Amino acid sequence: MGQPTPARSDDWWRSAVIYQVYVRSFADGDGDGTGDLAGVRAKLHHLAELGVDALWFNPWYLSPMKDGGYDVADYRTIDPAFGTLAEAEKLIAEARELGIRTIVDIVPNHVSDQHPWFRAALAGGPERDLFHFRPGRGEHGELPPNDWRSEFGGPAWTRLDDGDWYLHLFAPEQPDLNWAHPAVRQEHEDILRFWFERGVAGVRIDSAALLAKDPRLPDFAEGRDPHPYVDRDELHEVYRAWRAIADEYGAVFVGEVWLPDTERFARYLRPDELHTAFNFSFMTCPWDAARLRTSIDETLAEHAPVGAPATWVLCNHDVTRTVTRYGRADTGFDFAAKAFGTPTDPALGTRRARAAALLSLALPGAVYVYQGEELGLPEVEVARELIQDPMHARSGGVDPGRDGCRVPLPWVAEAPYAGFGSRETPWLPQPEDWAAYAVDRQLDDPGSMLSLYRRAIHLRPAFGEGPLTWLPAPEGVLAFARAEATRCLVNLADTPVALPENAEILLASGPLDVDGRLPKDTAVWLHV
Structure with a gap:
């Protein structure tokens, strides 16, 4: 091996x-x-x-x-x-x-409700400005400040005993931070340095597109542009500052960025921002040859303009x-x-x-x-x-x-x-x-x-560092080359497919059929 x-x-x-x-x-x-x-x-x-x-x-x-x-x-x-x-x-x-x-x-989007900042905020301290506290709507403030919904279901607001509400895009125990406040930015830059000093080679950024909020906290309107809390332009200033710190240590970032707009997605991968981002299109794609090929093509295309590598999961x-x-x-x-x-x-x-x-x-x-x-x-x-x-x-x-x-x-x-x-x-x-x-x-x-x-x-190193080249193949079959003589074939069609002549099998995900063909739902790596 x-x-x-x-x-x-x-x-x-x-x-x-x-x-x-x-x-x-x-x-x-x-x-x-x-x-x-x-x-x-x-x-x-x-x-x-x-x-x-x-x-x-x-x-x-x-x-x-x-x-x-x-x-x-x-x-x-x-x-x-x-x-x-x-x-x-x-x-x-x-x-x-x-x-x-x-x-x-x-x-970075939120902390625990047990974080010292939030506990001090509940006690009425100036730390209240580090979060999103608002009075409610309705005659007695009994309604949430806006109609935003939690990613986990239910309202994105919880009311406190003093009558105010606080924002949490996830669970009530996860109050959202106010990224317009300089102390929030400084704290996270310090956290990055803390871990880079301890030898960490990279950071994965959770919910990377959610940090910045429209300061007006308006109701969510379908199709609103820009979105009140997803992929706001001011985020890129944050990640440029982070990138400068990572470059000091030779460290890298991978962002959790769920965005359907490929051009907006690629902005996070510009040379002075994040190094990579997770590829959710491929991860959620059905087991279907045409759709997988489209996902692969679109992924490579959206990364190409900024020179960032794709990720696959x-x-x-x-x-x-x-x-x-x-x-x-x-x-x-x-x-x-x-x-x-x-x-x-x-x-x-x-x-x-x-x-x-x-x-x-x-x-x-x-x-x-x-x-x-x-x-x-x-x-x-x-x-x-x-x-x-x-x-x-x-x-x-x-x-x-x-x-x-x-x-x-x-x-x-x-x-x-x-x-x-x-x-x-x-x-x-x-x-x-x-x-x-x-x-x-x-x-x-x-x-x-x-x-x-x-x-x-x-x-895997046999595939080299080169680009992907699609090869002619029957419908339902994915076939591509990377290095000059290395091939990958994946058969999602209903019938077995013949392998190229003079091909040496490097690895197969399952046995070939009695005629040496690649069965359905099977992949093979070849040296031709």
Whole structure:
């Protein structure tokens, strides 16, 4: 299989494989039922052998965990459930010794209601100006200041005992910051320096397009231009200031930017702003050859004018796991379509997920792999009474929430809790069949999902750094070249397709048929 790919040069991020670590569910080092930094440190060699270039950590900061850590109470303190700041520094250094960089998550739109600023604001201090407090409408101020809706459902406003309301685009425990205030900007610039000084190689920016608000806080009108709180022009001044700081340290940014307008999206990737942004078009795209090709073409086209690399991701901590989604009648992803009891075909979904892994890893740019995707984990339907995600409660119990893709990982098939490491029951229950996906079992199986990912990541440099060139192919088949003699074919058609003559198979997501043809829902890497 060869050795892990050595650390790359300063532009490593342009074609990196980045592994997303949801610490709470990765590995439990102290046995209390919650994943922690000790657990991650103990598994670093697994990640090095997988061949990844960097780790992206979801928020590991002090938090009441009302939204999985995205409600931050202190950016300079590690939550005690995960460990200590000293452990985080050790983890960053130990990973770097293995050629693996660290990316941390910054949540600039809001903080926890337990953050010192907000507690001081509730006490009537000048910190009130750091948030969006407003009197209500109606005869007695009993109505919210405007009609904005929370991303988690319900109004985006909560009323306090003194009669005023405060804005929260997410949960009530996540008050939005006022980015027009210089202290908010200064604090976040200081936070960036704090983590860059500790060896962090990059920052993922949560909800990157939501920070700036129209100061009038007007009602939301469909089609309003500009939008009162999405993608406002004043945001770019913030990210230019951030970029100057990142450049001092040789660090990089990846933005969570959900925007349908490709020209507006590309503005965030100008040379003096963010380095990369997540590609949600590809992640939410159905398993359909024409639509996947369109998504790939549009992604590459919107990045080209600013010279930024594309990013490719099949799943993350917010969306239905790939194996389950691809086994459903509707293979796309839409938050509004999530529902309990949606039927899925696990075998079909797994076959497609294996093919999609080879497709994404063959494309030009960076690839993100969410923990457990390399094990082929399915989405878990968590019992209603055990769901912790606020999306479930805020939807009135209709939305199953996001906990189904956050179930703790299985490491050792025969160990308690599948080797997650707990003496106590994990914070989310694992299904009875979870041991079948355990790392130790998959390492011994050359046909496992883990074996496929390991081989693919180690072979990926064969595609080189060049652009993508589409090749003639039957309808329903994606075929492209990168390096001069390297090809990727993905068959989404109903019938098998012949491979090119004189082609050496580098890797296939599944077996060929008896005639040596590529079956439906199968991908292959070729050297021609």
